[in-house]
Amino acid sequence: MILFPAIDLKEGKAVRLLRGEMESARVFNDDPAAQARAFAEAGFEWLHLVDLDGAFAGRPLNAPAVEAIVAAVDLPVQLGGGIRDLATVERWLEAGVARVILGTVAVKDPALVEEACRRFPGRIVVGIDARDGRVAVEGWAETSEIMARDLAKRFEDAGVEAIVYTDIERDGALQGVNVEATVDLARAVSLPVIASGGVASLDDLARLRAVEDQGVAGAILGRALYDGRIDPKSALALVKGDA
Template structure:
């Protein structure tokens, strides 16, 4: 199971939101590249990036800090937020991203997801963000009537690398991840599922790992607040 330290970018800074609310942002580092380098120095094997402004704008906004991060680290990074056309996908992969995450696009233009997954094998993931099991899009600002599991199943044959599943009401709240829903999704599809939202302790990570079916976990606020020690967490994941 892979642990992905998260760097969420808003106005060029590394922040964490509370339940996806942009006005409830806490700035943790003015230098996202330095933050990424610190995660790698502690042993991180992947970095998870989100362009929060881009998710709302529908186009990349925090390109400069993302590029600075890519230059500062020697491990793979994945990015979501504002990636909604093939040109943007190609541009980010050309700049050195290991994987792009398509969220809103997965709902509004699933054909593009399939085309991208075929064009770039292993480099396209789908981000499914949900409230009460229903998918939300556009930086979580718009809710749909689509069930997460139903949408995930439509990509079974698309060749995507992973599904990042976020329970919005758990995100940044330090209340623990929605293990039951994440495990149910992981058992419903053959695509690797990465848990996101609410990881607040080593015990949370241990319980996610104990399911035996969850491929990874993303952690942000818990690492910044010191509730989770990254080196200990990485040792747990590898053990």
Template sequence: MILYPAIDLKDGEAVRLLRGEMSAATVFNADPAAQARLFERAGCEWIHLVDLNGAFEGYPVNAAAIGTILEAISIPAQLGGGIRDLGTIESWLDRGIERVILGTLAVEDPDLVREAARTFPGQVAIGLDARKGQIATRGWAEETDLTVTDLAKAFEDAGIAAIIYTDIDRDGAMEGPNLTATETLAKAVSIPVIASGGVSSLDDLTRLRDTNVIAGAITGRALYDGAIDLKDALSALES
């Protein structure tokens, strides 16, 4: 199982939100490129990036900060937030992002997501963010009546590289991931599922690993706070 350390970007800084609230942002590093280098030097295989401002605005906002991150690292990075059209997808991939994450588009324009997955094979993931099992979009500000599993199944034949599943109520709360919902989703689809939201201890990571069906886990606050020792986590996930 792959560990994806998260760098969430707000106004050019690495922050973490509490349950998706922009007003509840804690700055962890004013130099996100330096943070990315630390993760790479520790042995991480991927970096998970989110343009938080972009997710709300609907277009890239933290492009300058993301550019400095890409220049600073040699490992692949995946990016979500504010990616709403093919031109933006192509632009990010051309700049060096390995995989884009489409969330709002998966609900509002699934045909475009399918086209993107065909055009850029292996480089398009979908982000399924949910409160109590119901999908939320546009930076988690708008809720829908779609369930996570139903939406995931709609993309089974689309060539999607991965699903990033986030339980919004767990995100940044240090309360553990929604293991049951994540495992249920991973068993329901053939697309690799990456867990996000609430991963706050080494035990959380090993429980996700031991399901044998979850492909990866994203964590941010627990790494910044020291609740998870990165070296121990990487060692545990390799075993």
């Protein structure tokens, strides 16, 4: 199982939100590139970036910060937020991002996702952010009538590399990861699922690792990592079976 430390970007700074609410933003680092280096030095093998401003605006708004992170570390980076067309997908991949995460556009223009998978095999991830099982879009500002499982099945044979599944009500709340919903989604499709939202302790990671064989391929770590509830060394040892 891969651990993805998250760097959420707002106005060029690394922040954390509570349940996706922008007014709840708390700045954890004024220098996202320095934060990326710290995660690399801690032993993480991937980074998960979100352009929060871009997610709401529908276009990239934290490009300098993303580019600084890519230049600062020798780790693969996956990026989501405000990526709504093929030109933006191509721009980010050419800029050194390893994988792009498509969320809102997966609901509103699924054909674009399929085309992106054809043009950039192995580099497209679908982000499914759910509130009470229904997919939220536009930076979580809107909740659709589409169920998370149905959306995942829509892309099962499209060439998507993985699904990032976020339980919005758990995100940033430190209430524990929704293992049950994550496993239900992973069982429903043959795609690897990365759990996001609510990971608050090593116990949460142990619960996710216990269902790795059911398709849960990774976990995104946010606030618990920033505030010290999860020690990077212990977390990495646990998922590698060394704990």
